[in-house]
Amino acid sequence: MLTIPAAAARLRREVNDAETKVADALIATTALLHTSALARSAAVDLHPMGGHAELRRLTKSVDGLVTLRAELIRVHSGYEKTGREMGILDEPKPYIAGAIPEELEERAA
Numbered sequence: 001m002l003t004i005p006a007a008a009a010r011l012r013r014e015v016n017d018a019e020t021k022v023a024d025a026l027i028a029t030t031a032l033l034h035t036s037a038l039a040r041s042a043a044v045d046l047h048p049m050g051g052h053a054e055l056r057r058l059t060k061s062v063d064g065l066v067t068l069r070a071e072l073i074r075v076h077s078g079y080e081k082t083g084r085e086m087g088i089l090d091e092p093k094p095y096i097a098g099a100i101p102e103e104l105e106e107r108a109a
Contacts, residue, residue: 008088015076022072026065033058 002010036058040051083089 004086004088008083011079015072015079019069019072019076022065022069026062026069029058029061029065033062 033055036051036055040046040055043050080089
């Protein structure tokens with residue numbers, strides 16, 4: 001069975017790890033989108049719609065990763081709030097790195 005302090009440490013580590021992996025995926029996917037757009041513009045013999053579906057799919061992938069990043073930020077903030085309420089969090093300040101301002105968070109929900 002997992003103790004509360006062990007669970008808190010594990011959650012902190014795993015949330016941070018998930019945030020890093022999503023950021024890396026976002027970087028890789030936007031780089032792929034950029035290269036695809038460059039390749040498409042260089043392919044003068046290609047039909048005007050050639051490669052368009054792939055660019056749209058990549059754009060949807062980027063949008064999904066940005067949405068996932070926002071959700072992970074909300075999860076991180078929620079866990080920290082719970083930790084402070086339970087008195088087990090050793091970080092007195094709320095998570096703010098890359099945080100979404102409340103008014104934008106409400107629009108995104």
